[in-house]
Amino acid sequence: MSDNCNCQNPLVPSIVKVVDIIEETPDVKTFYVTSDNGIPFKVMPGQLAMVSLLPVGEGMFSVSWQADDHLEFAIRRVGVLTDALHDIEIGQEIGVRGPYGNGFPVEKCEGKNMLFIGGGIGLAPLRSLIKYCFKHREKYGSIKILYGARSVADLCFKQELFEEWPAQPDTQVFTTIDRPEEGWNGKVAFVPTYLEEISPSPENTIAVICGPPIMIKLVLQSMEKMGFSDEQVITTLEMRMKCGIGKCGRCNIGSEYICLDGPVFDLVQLKKLPPEW
Amino acid sequence: MKTLAKTKIEAVLNQLAEKAEVYVPLKQGAISSFGVWSAAVSGENLALESLNTLMSPKSVVLPQTEKMYTFATSGQQAEVKEVCADSGERVIFGARACDTKSLNVLDEVFLTRGYEDAFYKARREKLTVIGRACAQPGPHCFCSSMGVDPLEPAGADVILYDAGEEFGWEPVTERGQALTNQLNEFLGDRELPKPSAAEFRTRVDIEGLPEKLNRMFAHPVWEELAAKCMNCGICTYLCPGCYCFDIQVKTRGQEGYRFRCWDSCMYPEYTQMAGGHNPRQSKHERFRNRFLHKLEFIHERYGTLGCTGCGRCVVMCPNGVNIVSIINRLREVDVDVR
Structure with a gap:
């Protein structure tokens, strides 16, 4: 061990500080992280980073936005690490390493109408591309966002969802919840059902999907029914990961690694791989 | 050809051990593995003559556990200190072709x-x-079927050829030549016959197999093949690749x-996600992934097979799962059955 070790081991994180924590839902918080030297690294929409609470563990999360001076991670409380992360307070130092993965094909999407379909915490990776499209609004056509969650309380990014995004030019936001609820006058339906009701035109459109695997699988069937070609459909997948650099083995689908070759795949690529995700 | 009298092996190992960590096949009770040659090790434990060690020499480059960094926390503060990668000279002495070839597989994974x-x-x-040319394969060895030449260990810097009382000693890389120069005083110089082609009792035909497997993911034969497997993981720990x-x-x-530490794709936790989803929930899915990884996925990604035919998994599987x-x-079933 040495202070002037120069190994540059890609598995060693750098230390950043949590500068803000937003409570999105009862079990989702967004963490803003940065360091004295600014953001630890630049990310493209859809890329991943490994986040560690040093004494507890580390896990792979999509970066839900790269602001000028911080990275944002929207994290759902589901296990040991995320439980501990939900208990930290502003000022906590944590580890991050990355960025990992291919990210969304932002250039290929230029000039296209964008259709975003998200479920639950699946909106977190989509948000990075949604916000990117708004930032470069002139490069993209119409934007439709369809988002569903179990209940009103479980809808993430509410301020953006109900105020900021619908106010953008040529943008429609469709929100739905799974079961009726007092005080909710909006749509009650599962995402694939609502999608087929809205029946967006495939013309010059790219659809980007993220949610629980079962939702993705059902939405993919709907896309086909509505006449979207495989080239027009993009999804971003998630799998257990340890290294993030295509070595440790576990996030493979066939011969591809989600951490390195993904997490973003279009349906042409996905159909060549075993359906093991 | 340079030669090494078998009576001088210990002297050579001692010489090498002055500048490097020297890993030799050692027998310790029921376990044999590549261990470090030192004054504490008796020459009687050297297992150069016996076939494959139980444990492969992969641990020389990929230790079973390895510290990556330390950290200290104080209140909300945290500090990370990198553990320096171990960069001392190492020598593996007496590895057979199945094991040297699997170093090439590891190179592809870790360096590309x-x-x-x-x-x-x-x-x-x-x-x-x-490396050590292997002229007498064991009953469960099948390296030649997996494209490995047991007489010319691929990836070795020096190749030893057994000629009874002595070894033929042939440097095949610059690194091997440099090492040979350091050992000149221990080496003889005369022509020895190289052993002739080994006879294998176990053979298997893999022609076209990766391509066929690419169409067999959903095949019902996987459940049949996985029936005996207990997901104990011993095959993955013993496998040099x-x-x-x-x-x-x-x-x-x-x-x-x-x-970091060795893991095994045989365990459900390997792919178990915190939210509850597991893409390889059942035994046969994990089993299928392991064999497709060895025989198809590594081939598609790196152009080489993940199995080098060492036979360790065949010998040690408690339930007789035999690759x-x-x-x-897999060759015999009809691929169109889904």
């Missing part, structure tokens, strides 16, 4: 495709491999370290 693994690279760059690792943390009070019979069955 966008990222270099710092720890693996540091160890690998300082490694000299003295299995490299999957886990990253875990050890915390004591305010301090701790993060380390050779599995390949034969």
